Every structure is written in C-alpha cells, then in structure tokens.
Amino acid sequence: MSPDGAPGARPRTATEASRLVGARPSGPLARISLAVRRALVSSRRPPACVLVGVSGGADSLSLALAAIDVGSRNGVPVHCLTVDHGLRPDSAEEARRVADLLVRLGADSARTAPVRVDSAGGPEAAARFARRHALAARAADLSDGTAVLLGHTMDDQAETVLLRLARGSGTGSLRAMSPDAVDEEGLRWIRPLLGVRRADTREACRQAGLAWVDDPTNLPDGPWRAADGTALRRAAVRARALPALADALGVDPVPALARTAALAARDDDALDALAGAAWRTAVDADPAGAPVVPVADLAGLPPAVLSRVLRRMLLVAGARPSDLSAAHIDRARDLVSDWHGQGPVDAPGARLAREGHGSGARLVARRAPAPPPVRPA
Structure with a gap:
C-alpha cells in the first residue's frame, strides 16, 4: 500500500507495530502503550477513528507506534499525517520517509502535507497554525468522529506553563495543554502522552528499533530565530531555563510544573461552572x-x-x-x-x-x- 493508501486497506489484525510493541511491553514502551490505550480504548469517549500528527521526532513516532498497535488490536482505524514546513532543503524527502515508515508499521494511511509558513509574526506560532490547519483539513476528509492525536509530553507541558507564567497568565492559561479537548469547530484533540517524559519516548523508540528525526528548530541555536534575533522562546526554555531551574532548586521541576497545569485546569473548570451559573441567572x-x-x-x-x-x-x-x-x-x-x-x-x-x-x-x-x-x- 502506498502512503496515500485507502482507509481500511489492511485487516484489523497483527501489524508490524504490534510485533515491535509485543504482547507484554516493558519500561517506557509499556508506559506509552498504556497511555495510548487509555485514550483510545478505556476513555469515557473512545474515538471511532484517529489521525496522528507525526513529525518524525521521538515523541510523535512513539505515539504513532503505540496508536497503530492499539488500533489494530481494537478495531480503531489509525491514519497519520506528516506536515512538511518546507524550511529545509531535505524536508520533503524526510517527510516522505516518515510516511513510508508509518505505512510499514501498519497505519491505515500515511500522508504528507506541504505547508507554507509565514514567519513574519513569529515562526513558532506560524508553524503551529499551519500544522493545526493541515491536521484539521485531513481529519475532515476522514470519517465523522475522527480525533487528532498529538505527541506532546510532560516536558512540553512544563515548558508551556513556564512560558505562560512569564507572561503573567491566569488559571485559564496556566492549565496549558488539555489532554482531551474539542475546539470551536468541533474537532477533538487528544494528547495521550502528557503524563509521559520526553526521555521515555526516545527510549521507547530504541526499544522498538525505530530511528527518529531530531528537528534542529528545537535547538536554541537552530535555524529559526525570534523577531528580535534571539533564540526561539520555547527552545531557550527547554535548553536553558529548565536546566537552570533544576540546578537552582536541586530537583527536576518538570513534574511540579505539569502538576500546576492539572491543578489550574481543575480550578479553571470550577470557576467556569460558577460563571456559567451566573450567566444563566443574570x-x-x-x-x-x-x-x-x-x-x-x-x-x-x-x-x-x-x-x-x-x-x-x-x-x-x-x-x-x-x-x-x-x-x-x-x-x-x-x-x-x-x-x-x-x-x-x-x-x-x-x-x-x-x-x-x-x-x-x-x-x-x-x-x-x-x-x-x-x-x-
């Protein structure tokens, strides 16, 4: 089957992903598999079909591996999309290789989507908008009830909280990324790995024998720069601020920052409920x-x-x-x-x-x- 193969072209039985994960995975691979199973099978609203956004990095690749395995064992179609931002000479070929790998793993389909990134207002935000638009468009082409899976980890959540703390955000913003949310257009976005560390995704790929892509834009000295010429904010927080905070505190701050997001989400939901009652009354x-x-x-x-x-x-x-x-x-x-x-x-x-x-x-x-x-x- 080609990367643009039709949904349902393979039986919902054993896949290469299932062979690599195994019946009883251990260590980081087991943690990722369990997190994905909770999202796709054990949740109160299991999705009927999923689209995984796969950059080729360890986070999204380990997510796709587990999703294909869980989906094939439980009759959930799993499609994948790799967005090509076109910012490096070899990006199109890199995206094609990722799609080919996902097909070999057993995805129902694996496509690439070239996008144009207008970085005038900041490359990070522009790239994020382009990715979301491409994923939403592909999800609309699939069956009703398709949910989009994203590979954000606990480390990504901690970075988001720290960035928003620096802006003086309230609880609505400090809740950071939601593990399961529906946007204004009715599309469901699920992040199964928010309780998993970034290091676990790399080790899971090693366990499965999968090579991932390291994106140079994630480095503070990478090809993208902020508007003032300095390092991208998230890359700088990842490479400098969090390690400095860990050194100053003598403890890894990532779990505590992620817990802050969860507590803020709980408080924000309560305040929203009170506001909703006031709205209905007044x-x-x-x-x-x-x-x-x-x-x-x-x-x-x-x-x-x-x-x-x-x-x-x-x-x-x-x-x-x-x-x-x-x-x-x-x-x-x-x-x-x-x-x-x-x-x-x-x-x-x-x-x-x-x-x-x-x-x-x-x-x-x-x-x-x-x-x-x-x-x-």
Missing part, C-alpha cells in the same frame, strides 16, 4: 439580540467569575477570542467595580458599554461599530 438579550445584564446582578460576583461573564458577553457580541486581552477584561470589570463615568470598552470585534443610571444601570455588549469610510484624497 444575562439576558435586548431586542437586537445583544447580551445585556443589570450591573446590580454583577456587583457581588467574585472578580474571577465576573471576568469570565464579561469575557463571554464580549465573545457573544462578536469579539475575536485570539485578540481579546487581559487589559480589555480589566477595563470591562471597571465598568462594574470602579465606575466613575468612563466610556465603553472597545475590544476587537465588540464593544461593552454601561447604560442607564443608579439601580437601572446595565451592561450591554454589541458588535463593534464599523469604521468610518475612508474619503478619497
């Missing part, structure tokens, strides 16, 4: 459909809950989530807790205003007014 809509709420109904809410209600009002009105900052929410909260006659809060795509006086005051969120037409010179 928020209404005006005749035009704009969310509206009496200020008196908001005044007694804890700041964390109030912020979530106001953010939701702006989003419902048309604010763009990626452009809605903490500064916008802080100014929106001041309309309730620090009112001194200030004007509306303008956020990208929406406007939140305080209307009325005294006990009749209310907050209304509306779509942002269109900019005035540009007059010809």
